Amino acid sequence: MSDAPILTVEHLMMRFGGIVAVNDLSFNADRRKITALIGPNGAGKTTVFNCITGFYRPSGGAIRLNHDDGRTIHLERLNDFRISKQASVARTFQNIRLFPGMTALENLMVAQHNALMRASGLTVLGLIGAPSWRSAERAAIELARTWLARVGLLDRADDAAGNLAYGDQRRLEIARAMCTEPTLLCLDEPAAGLNARESGALNELLLSIRAEQGTSILLIEHDMSVVMEISDHVVVMDYGVKIAEGTPQAVRDDPKVIAAYLGADEDEAIAVMEKAN
Numbered sequence: 001m002s003d004a005p006i007l008t009v010e011h012l013m014m015r016f017g018g019i020v021a022v023n024d025l026s027f028n029a030d031r032r033k034i035t036a037l038i039g040p041n042g043a044g045k046t047t048v049f050n051c052i053t054g055f056y057r058p059s060g061g062a063i064r065l066n067h068d069d070g071r072t073i074h075l076e077r078l079n080d081f082r083i084s085k086q087a088s089v090a091r092t093f094q095n096i097r098l099f100p101g102m103t104a105l106e107n108l109m110v111a112q113h114n115a116l117m118r119a120s121g122l123t124v125l126g127l128i129g130a131p132s133w134r135s136a137e138r139a140a141i142e143l144a145r146t147w148l149a150r151v152g153l154l155d156r157a158d159d160a161a162g163n164l165a166y167g168d169q170r171r172l173e174i175a176r177a178m179c180t181e182p183t184l185l186c187l188d189e190p191a192a193g194l195n196a197r198e199s200g201a202l203n204e205l206l207l208s209i210r211a212e213q214g215t216s217i218l219l220i221e222h223d224m225s226v227v228m229e230i231s232d233h234v235v236v237m238d239y240g241v242k243i244a245e246g247t248p249q250a251v252r253d254d255p256k257v258i259a260a261y262l263g264a265d266e267d268e269a270i271a272v273m274e275k276a277n
Ligand SMILES: Nc1ncnc2c1ncn2[C@@H]1O[C@H](COP(=O)(O)OP(=O)(O)OP(=O)(O)O)[C@@H](O)[C@H]1O
Pocket: 016, 019, 020, 021, 039, 040, 041, 042, 043, 044, 045, 046, 047, 048
């Protein structure tokens, strides 16, 4: 198995007209680790995610996904559909994007559409109920039920996703992404709107996904309790550039990071820290 980082971002640039949202950003996300991308509002985090997941075509730079089997996929050359299909990158969004009228189980079945379409021989085998199709369908239902259990929603399998509590919907989105068996899971503010108990459950879920599935995770998160507790590596952005990276403890104590969050200059931030000690 390759030791290369799962994701390599090199000199990424993203311009919107005159706005430079991401400016010469380089970082790696390690395999089977949790990497957090943090920074104040407007720092460029979601834009980076949108470049990685193919929603935006970057203005410059390279984004490479290094698969376990040695393949290197240049994500900056692919659209979102190919990135999820060929590169096995799954993502969730800041705003929940479930199918609210479908049941929790159906949402997880939709996530397996590509695999099921292949197994159905583009519907022909499905129509005649071929054994290969029936076993693929059973496996898909089993995988969906496994993930519903993992996120504590097995007893809500037949409830409409839109009727679930907000925190349950957030976990269902992660389960849906995991049903695609991704190589890289990108989570955009998974803890947004969660209370302390729900954030704790989210931490446990993400740590278990890293430990049990070995999935590499890249997350954007404002909730520092989540970032500090579960991240292996943190990349900090401000005004489109990387201002720091390292362990959660190292970035938490970095004056440049404190200054960016406080909106203060570096000397002022150091003075604040010295006062606190
Ligand atoms: N489609 C777009 N068109 C024009 N400007 C954009 C677009 N998307 C983002 N921007 C600008 O790029 C900059 C970075 O925005 P982005 O949403 O990536 O920041 P962020 O760090 O994710 O912020 P937040 O934490 O508030 O979600 C902002 O100045 C934003 O206004």
